[in-house]
Amino acid sequence: MTTAATPKKLTTSAMIASFADPGQRTSSAPFGHALSRLAAERPEIVGLSADLAKYTDMHVFREAHPDRFFQVGMAEQAMLAAAAGLAEVGMTPFASTYSVFATRRAYDFLCLDIAEPGLNVNIVGALPGLTTGYGPSHQATEDLAILRGCPNLTIVDPCDAVDIEQAVPALADAPGPTYLRLLRGAVPAVLDEYDYRFELGRAAELRTGRDVVFISTGLMTMRALQAAERLAADHVDVAVLHVPTIKPLDRDAILRAAGTDRLVVTLENHTVIGGLGESVTATLAYAGVGTRVVPIALPDEFLVAGALPTLHDRYGLSTDAIVAKVRTELS
């Protein structure tokens, strides 16, 4: 009896699946460790979870500072309201859950209890964009679109473990509310290979290039850097501007980057509606700059379930897909 050579299909895998490439250098639970270190110095730091501490790296903080960890159960509205109450009496809360629940389910609480009074509450949303294969219930593909319209709110989409470690103290220092798109578990470490420091509200040019400029945020900066390397082999010179702060947007850096005759490509782990691409486009249009912008983003649709690598290929977020897109644009 012969066995047909059917290739084994990739599986959705565990919820905690990492998006790191095989063999890539990673750091474990960078958010949880950074928060624990910060809390060791700052007694007002507290953590909250809505039954997802283990899945948002908050368990590291819980173990390090059990007296400052508050479990509220699977109740995201109560968690954000309680975080507001803790901030009202002088504590500095970090409240973590999945991005879909923080934004879709508890938005009224985020908006009115936290953002309107301008409280120093730091909301940490895991599984932003397409970082799980569980389908639309878990994929926060429109969290930036929901939150960009919220006054007072600072929004950060970090690239990697380095960004997260440096962002956590900066978010605690920022006087108002913040939203961090969390990368959790085994998180790639990439930016320490560059001359880079996270600065809230500032974009950073990680790489210069004459032909193309990638304006990217979140984990897509990692892919942008990989794609730039690959394109360099084809003698295409690609610059990468990393935009970790989505709001307030570093408009000057974006106008400088787009103010040349290079092909402008935006890259984000988010629907093409209401995220970085449209922010950049609006920035250029409002400044009277008529540059065309090529968006690399998720489509305006509910995404399918499956394995992350398959989905990133299918929806154009993989390095291969980026390289192919740029080649097409340049041909």
Place this chain on the structure above:
Amino acid sequence: MTERIDRIRQAAHRIRHNAIDMAEAQGQGYIGQALGVADLLAVVYTDQLRYRPGDPDWPGRDRFLLSIGHYAIALYAALAEAGVIPAEELPSYGSDGSRLPMSGMASYTPGMEISGGSLGHGLGVAAGMALGLRHQGNSARVVNLLSDGELDEGSTWEAAMVCAHHGLGNVTAVVDVNALQADGPTAGVLRTEPIADKWRAFGWHALRVDGNDIPALVDAFDELHEHRDSPSVLVCDTRIGRGVPLLETREKAHFMRVDEHEWQIARDQLEEGLSR
């Protein structure tokens, strides 16, 4: 009548007067609800809460959270009675540029701890404040006034579980049961009874009193004050328009209309009630 009860009764009378003056300046408003909760606000502000009128941000103060933003008229009336805001400011209620907006907002008004209006928020914020105060070793209490209509909101019950789970004996919820919501009587909109049993099932120490009976309110608050093992709730049955027969007997409405000539009648009826 004891001196204590009489003092509260006089305060409740002035709160009602303040509310009528404000509603008249506005020409309409949530006067029915304000008259209904005047007694319990008088008990809270003149007999129960620990605060410094001239220092509304004093860290040691008990926090009073109004989650029902449209009851702001009643709280402004009580804050004026408490000396937190000047009574001369009350006629500006709901006017452009006023510190006293129609729906209560923390950033506008001294003594307004939270922005209400979107219902079902207050108790969750109270839970967080109580967790923080306890962590800091601050003995201040957190009181949240919510309405029976707010019991429709799932978030109220999320917060109720959080308070009970964490043993927040420094939280007191006060539920104003006027049995009326925007779309009509609560019994017809969404049945909330048996209210006290629901809170008990959620792990709360619950009492139910006539919310317009000042001696009963005082006894209940005194008992709740002693109870620190679990969060407490005082369910208060109140009558919309209480103290002004003209409004008590009017067809019940969430947003009550009052004709221009009726304001003086309301004031006169209020005076007659006090002298009885």
